[in-house]
Amino acid sequence: MAELYRADVLVSCLHGRSPELVSALKQELDRRGLAGEVKVVETGCRGFCTMGPVLTIQPNGIFYTDVQLADVPEIVEETLVKGRAVQRLLYKEPATRKVIPNYDAIPFYSKQMRIVLRNCGMIDPQSIDEYIAVGGYEALGKVLSSMTPEQVIAEVQKSGLRGRGGAGFATGRKWEHTRKAAGEVKYVIANGDEGDPGAFMDRALMEGDPYAVLEGLTIGGFAVGTQQGYIYVRDEYPLAVQNLRSAIDRAHEYGLLGSDVLGSGFDFDIRIVRGAGAFVCGESSALMQSLEGKVGEPRAKHVHATDRGLWDRPSCLNNVETWANIPPIMNKGGEWFASIGTERSKGTKAFCLVGKVRNPGLIEVPMGITLREIVDDIGGGPPKGREIKAVQTGGPSGGCIPASMLDLPVDYESLTEAGSMMGSGGMIVMDDRTCMVDIARYFIDFLKDESCGKCSTCREGIKRMLEILTNISAGLGKPGDIEVLESLAKTVQLASLCGLGKSAPNPVLSTLHYFREEYEKHIAEQFCPAGVCRALIAYQVVAEKCKGCGLCIKACPQEGISGTARQPHAIDQVKCIQCGACFEVCRLDAIQVVPRSAVTVGSNGGNGYKPVREVVR
Amino acid sequence: MPKIQSLEELRTLRAQLKQDIKARTETSTTITVGMGTCGIAAGAREVMQVFLDELATRAIDAHVVTTGCIGMCSKEPLVDIQQSDGPRITYGNVHPTMVPRIIEEHLIHGNTVQQWVVGQLA
Numbered sequence: 001m002a003e004l005y006r007a008d009v010l011v012s013c014l015h016g017r018s019p020e021l022v023s024a025l026k027q028e029l030d031r032r033g034l035a036g037e038v039k040v041v042e043t044g045c046r047g048f049c050t051m052g053p054v055l056t057i058q059p060n061g062i063f064y065t066d067v068q069l070a071d072v073p074e075i076v077e078e079t080l081v082k083g084r085a086v087q088r089l090l091y092k093e094p095a096t097r098k099v100i101p102n103y104d105a106i107p108f109y110s111k112q113m114r115i116v117l118r119n120c121g122m123i124d125p126q127s128i129d130e131y132i133a134v135g136g137y138e139a140l141g142k143v144l145s146s147m148t149p150e151q152v153i154a155e156v157q158k159s160g161l162r163g164r165g166g167a168g169f170a171t172g173r174k175w176e177h178t179r180k181a182a183g184e185v186k187y188v189i190a191n192g193d194e195g196d197p198g199a200f201m202d203r204a205l206m207e208g209d210p211y212a213v214l215e216g217l218t219i220g221g222f223a224v225g226t227q228q229g230y231i232y233v234r235d236e237y238p239l240a241v242q243n244l245r246s247a248i249d250r251a252h253e254y255g256l257l258g259s260d261v262l263g264s265g266f267d268f269d270i271r272i273v274r275g276a277g278a279f280v281c282g283e284s285s286a287l288m289q290s291l292e293g294k295v296g297e298p299r300a301k302h303v304h305a306t307d308r309g310l311w312d313r314p315s316c317l318n319n320v321e322t323w324a325n326i327p328p329i330m331n332k333g334g335e336w337f338a339s340i341g342t343e344r345s346k347g348t349k350a351f352c353l354v355g356k357v358r359n360p361g362l363i364e365v366p367m368g369i370t371l372r373e374i375v376d377d378i379g380g381g382p383p384k385g386r387e388i389k390a391v392q393t394g395g396p397s398g399g400c401i402p403a404s405m406l407d408l409p410v411d412y413e414s415l416t417e418a419g420s421m422m423g424s425g426g427m428i429v430m431d432d433r434t435c436m437v438d439i440a441r442y443f444i445d446f447l448k449d450e451s452c453g454k455c456s457t458c459r460e461g462i463k464r465m466l467e468i469l470t471n472i473s474a475g476l477g478k479p480g481d482i483e484v485l486e487s488l489a490k491t492v493q494l495a496s497l498c499g500l501g502k503s504a505p506n507p508v509l510s511t512l513h514y515f516r517e518e519y520e521k522h523i524a525e526q527f528c529p530a531g532v533c534r535a536l537i538a539y540q541v542v543a544e545k546c547k548g549c550g551l552c553i554k555a556c557p558q559e560g561i562s563g564t565a566r567q568p569h570a571i572d573q574v575k576c577i578q579c580g581a582c583f584e585v586c587r588l589d590a591i592q593v594v595p596r597s598a599v600t601v602g603s604n605g606g607n608g609y610k611p612v613r614e615v616v617r
Numbered sequence: 618m619p620k621i622q623s624l625e626e627l628r629t630l631r632a633q634l635k636q637d638i639k640a641r642t643e644t645s646t647t648i649t650v651g652m653g654t655c656g657i658a659a660g661a662r663e664v665m666q667v668f669l670d671e672l673a674t675r676a677i678d679a680h681v682v683t684t685g686c687i688g689m690c691s692k693e694p695l696v697d698i699q700q701s702d703g704p705r706i707t708y709g710n711v712h713p714t715m716v717p718r719i720i721e722e723h724l725i726h727g728n729t730v731q732q733w734v735v736g737q738l739a
């Protein structure tokens with residue numbers, strides 16, 4: 001049997017630089033007759049080597065640094081006999097080391113406000129103990145022990161929380177509808193489908209703080225009156241699935257899920273359902289179809305899901321970020337939450353800031369912050385030498401907001417008014433090397449693949465729009481294309497059933513609205529000013545600026561640039577594939593993008609100064 | 618683990634867990650590796666392995682734990698080092714080859730490797 005000791009003294013000994021300390025301690029303990037009560041343990045290095053020999057006394061957790069042989073009698077007398085700490089040996093913060101900026105002083109964090117992402121990157125997502133230690137499950141405990149479902153709903157209503165997954169529907173209202181809907185069996189569902197390209201906030205949340213989602217969902221289950229919750233996650237998020245799974249298991253062990261949660265008599269369970277990663281399955285009715293094991297196609301919504309959703313039972317679907325907002329609201333109260341943000345958009349929103357900024361990443365900001373603050377202050381602005389051209393929000397069916405509108409506050413209404421939307425939180429920053437026709441084409445191409453095909457307008461309309469856009473970027477645009485695009489867009493919007501079709505034309509409409517002249521240049525002038533659509537551009541050496549350094553010669557994958565040192569080089573337009581490698585490496589701005597029609601095609605030295613023949617494609 | 622039966626029990630457990638974690642952090646070194654998808658994609662797994670190997674070789678007793686995405690995905694792999702209750706120092710873009718130097722200078726000599734530091738959480 002293991003012997004029991006009253007106290008342990010753990011000595012870590014500087015890689016053996018102080019072996020006498022252990023024997024001195026043992027001797028002193030012997031002398032005082034404490035050898036049977038106190039155990040001296042030699043531990044490995046603890047990484048405090050600069051602080052001299054380090055000594056830890058358990059169970060008190062007293063921590064002494066820089067312990068010398070002469071300190072031993074005092075430690076034994078004061079701490080082990082009398083139970084007091086020897087102040088002068090206690091660990092002290094090194095006074096001032098060189099200044100390292102605190103997180104809140106780093107620009108990336110200083111304008112952020114972390115409510116939903118409070119634990120992400122701070123705790124071990126696999127450890128329920130760490131979640132509980134930082135205050136986790138307090139909200140659920142409070143709800144189950146002292147609130148009625150009606151009070152919970154009232155608190156959510158007071159908070160002004162709106163859905164974080166897309167449309168921004170008032171969460172409290174949705175809960176109330178579900179609670180009041182007729183029927184014994186109801187469901188609460190977390191939407192973790194997150195299909196927007198470039199968006200990963202829901203993934204980060206499910207991976208980094210899975211218990212927050214579970215806790216929110218459990219509170220929601222209690223409020224709407226159900227025993228069953230579902231989390232719908234795309235299977236492309238294996239780590240999210242894994243962390244959620246282990247979180248559910250731990251929560252069961254701790255009595256925080258399952259029957260009689262926290263001894264309150266409330267039974268609640270959560271199941272994870274993995275989706276195959278179809279964008280349309282993020283749409284509420286398609287998601288519920290998919291949950292039922294059917295093909296994920298949306299259905300008409302004259303009957304709300306809150307009345308008849310999953311298996312025709314009243315169902316309350318919210319985005320995972322919405323759910324993770326619930327515990328803090330319960331802890332601090334709806335009024336606290338409502339004090340953050342703007343008149344009609346409360347709290348904070350997580351965004352994935354990606355694209356042409358210096359600090360891309362996952363951010364959480366109070367509603368009402370301006371796009372400029374996000375892009376310049378948090379994102380650090382565009383890369384050197386570039387300029388911001390637009391910010392795309394709202395996912396593939398969101399819109400592009402031009403740089404001239406960067407002072408727009410980020411809230412549901414302002415974004416919608418500007419022709420975009422909040423969406424679930426993708427935010428793609430574009431610089432002057434981004435072609436808006438190409439961007440619209442990219443999103444429409446994505447949506448063409450993701451349309452489920454149920455409505456012919458969406459299925460065919462998006463496809464035709466893509467054809468036109470592809471033609472325009474290939475130099476085959478013709479007068480009248482823009483008008484056809486606009487009329488197709490209106491039809492798709494009007495006659496499609498679900499949000500996918502209704503919003504699919506947004507990328508086209510918003511780029512047409514703000515960047516129409518760029519479309520016109522593509523069609524009328526056969527030129528892509530951003531230098532992206534390869535069929536419409538040529539690269540040309542500006543002889544006055546070129547110092548003949550040879551960088552571009554080395555960079556060209558086609559071996560299509562020639563010239564002697566310190567003499568202006570020339571690009572062979574026949575060999576050139578418009579990859580832009582020369583443009584990127586040139587330090588003197590001596591390579592410029594010009595319309596195809598501005599260069600001659602000839603194997604020896606079309607340097608761009610001669611008048612032009614038609615380019616043969 | 619017996620099931621938690623009430624809010625009071627939860628609070629008692631929390632107080633104890635806090636104490637445990639405090640005791641752990643106060644008296645030792647915690648190395649936290651960002652292991653969200655962004656971290657893993659940037660090579661955090663390899664970095665963590667080198668930390669584990671290096672700590673074992675040098676017989677340094679530190680807790681190596683993982684955490685999720687803290688947002689600075691472009692600076693992943695991120696590694697935080699916290700010694701006793703001191704600040705949590707974050708290193709960014711940590712490559713496996715940087716690990717020995719971080720251990721040598723930060724853990725053994727007590728100097729943060731300034732050039733790789735992103736910031737600290739007090």
Ligand SMILES: Cc1cc2nc3c(=O)[nH]c(=O)nc-3n(C[C@H](O)[C@H](O)[C@H](O)COP(=O)(O)O)c2cc1C
Binds near residue numbers: 164
């Ligand atoms: C095509 C399409 C895709 C959607 N994808 C998502 C998604 O990935 N995640 C999400 O939470 N909501 C998505 N939504 C919105 C949902 O339909 C629904 O409004 C939302 O999950 C409700 O939760 P909330 O009120 O918390 O926002 C999508 C909607 C449409 C039309």
